[in-house]
Amino acid sequence: MNRLRIFTGNANRKLACDIARNLDIEIGDALVTTFKNGETRVRLEENVRGCDVFIIQSTSMPVDHHIMELLLMIDAARRASASRITAVIPYYGYAKQEKKTTGREPISAKLVANIIMQAGADRVLAVDLHAPAIEGFFDIPVDHLRAAPLLVDYYKRNPLPDAVVVSPDPGGVLRANDFRFRLGVPLAIIAKQRPRPDTAEVLDMVGDVQGKNAIIVDDLIGTGGTLAKAADMLLSRGAKSVHAVATHAAFVGSPAAEEVKKILEGNTIEKIVVTDTIYIPPEEVDSKIEIVSVASLLAEAIMRIHKDLSVSELFR
Incomplete structure (x- = not known):
């Protein structure tokens, strides 16, 4: 447990605190704010070298801003030498844009998956993705929980x-x-x-x-x-x-x-x-x-991932 670290963006701090309470640990100290010019500012305020880091962030409204917070936190943890980074995304934004319905449209859910992987996430933990196919958009492990x-x-x-x-x-x-x-x-x-x-x-x-x-x-x-x-x-x-x-x-x-x-x-x-x-x-x-609340479900999943135990047991 001394290698487990949980950080959160600003999308749903209450849920993150409830998850940490279920795990009997503290939320990691991180600065997640904006500069005066509107750019997102992130800094992890504690050592994560060699740690198993979980970053909790729903990509809800404002969706793009919360995605940027998540990406910068992942990048900060990677550059700070975390051993593994799990993006905990209780709500995955852009999930309804998982296919082309007409010509000249993007597949936005796939693009967001690419960006999360490129930022440095090693795995993703999500709840009830709008389309199960989104799991396949990631080339890293995805634990897809059901509520x-x-x-x-x-x-x-x-x-x-x-x-x-x-x-x-x-x-x-x-x-x-x-x-x-x-x-x-x-x-x-x-x-x-x-x-x-x-x-x-x-x-x-x-x-x-x-x-x-x-x-x-x-x-x-x-x-x-x-x-x-x-x-x-x-x-x-x-x-x-x-x-x-x-x-x-x-x-x-x-x-x-x-x-x-x-x-x-x-x-x-x-x-x-x-x-x-x-x-x-x-x-x-x-x-x-x-x-x-899904706090207990996510806390149990985080503990199982941290201890390399089966997460599929939670799907039953």
């Missing part, structure tokens, strides 16, 4: 009678099916298309939600458009209530936060359950939003 067991445990502690799990689109069926299997309830699937970015159109639904409490399961909530349209369809098909579960609260810090707030005020969604992969300021925590 489903933690979110399912929430509903086991707070059971919903007559529940049905709903996938908001065909691409999320595997995720929703795993969730409903763990919870022991039926599954419904909504067919959706995106005529343009950040715009969703609901087409139809497979499954019975009449008189049931529907739980929409997704990996992230961004603009809230998919959530709103899915909730409207479920209620029109006779659902008693609609709940939503997502790993990443990607609406935080963006204009979409107001849209999600309106959805909650409109009473179409009774509750949204998310994790703390993205920091949610206390003033933005609505009474209908529940936060499940």
Whole structure:
């Protein structure tokens, strides 16, 4: 343990502190700020020579700034002779840009992976990547954790009678099916298309939600458009209530936060359950939003990586 060091950028210091508390160690001393000209400034304030360094940084809004903090911290640790550097990225920004949808577009998620590797990361630890293919964008080991067991445990502690799990689109069926299997309830699937970015159109639904409490399961909530349209369809098909579960609260810090707030005020969604992969300021925590922490999961993964133990045991 005396060779283990944890540092954090400014994206989610609370989660980093919770992880360190679970590991019974202190967050490493680092200066992570900006110069007056707006450039990011980083300096590690303690010795990391020969250490196993974990840098915790969600690349949430402002995405580009938080990515730059991560890159500079990795570079600083590499130049300070750390023996191994793990980029702990609870939320991986640009993950929705993992493929070309039209001509002359970048594959941004791949480019970000290249930059992280070039900066000097030896491995990556992430939670619920939007597309599993992103693991293959890295030529270094990637430990891809799932938050489903933690979110399912929430509903086991707070059971919903007559529940049905709903996938908001065909691409999320595997995720929703795993969730409903763990919870022991039926599954419904909504067919959706995106005529343009950040715009969703609901087409139809497979499954019975009449008189049931529907739980929409997704990996992230961004603009809230998919959530709103899915909730409207479920209620029109006779659902008693609609709940939503997502790993990443990607609406935080963006204009979409107001849209999600309106959805909650409109009473179409009774509750949204998310994790703390993205920091949610206390003033933005609505009474209908529940936060499940992934700190213990990430702490256990960090300990297993540090001790060269299996991380796949955490996927079950």
